[in-house]
Amino acid sequence: MQVFLITFAVFLLVVLGMAIGYIVKKKSISGSCGGLGSIGIExxxxxxxxxxxxxxxxxxxxxxxxxxxxxxxL
Structure with a gap:
C-alpha cells in the first residue's frame, strides 16, 4: 500500500507541475513534431x-x- 501511495503522490506532483507550467506560459498545448502536415500529408x-x-x-x-x-x- 505504501508503494501505491508514493506512486500516486509522484504522479500527482507531475500533473500539478504540468498544470502550473501551462498556466505560467499561457501557451496552447501542441505537438512537438508538427504532425503529418510537416511532411507534406494534407x-x-x-x-x-x-x-x-x-x-x-x-x-x-x-x-x-x-x-x-x-x-x-439575416
Whole structure:
C-alpha cells in the first residue's frame, strides 16, 4: 500500500507541475513534431477520394457552415 501511495503522490506532483507550467506560459498545448502536415500529408489517408462516411460528414459540415452564414447575414 505504501508503494501505491508514493506512486500516486509522484504522479500527482507531475500533473500539478504540468498544470502550473501551462498556466505560467499561457501557451496552447501542441505537438512537438508538427504532425503529418510537416511532411507534406494534407489528410490522414492518401486516398484519392474520401469514403462514403467522410463524404456525409463533409456535406453535413458544409450545410451547417452555410446555415450559420445565412443566419449571420439575416
Amino acid at each position: 489528410k490522414e489517408c492518401d486516398c484519392p477520394e474520401p469514403c462514403d462516411n467522410r463524404k456525409k460528414k463533409m456535406a453535413a459540415e458544409e450545410a451547417r457552415r452555410k446555415m450559420l452564414e445565412e443566419n449571420r447575414i
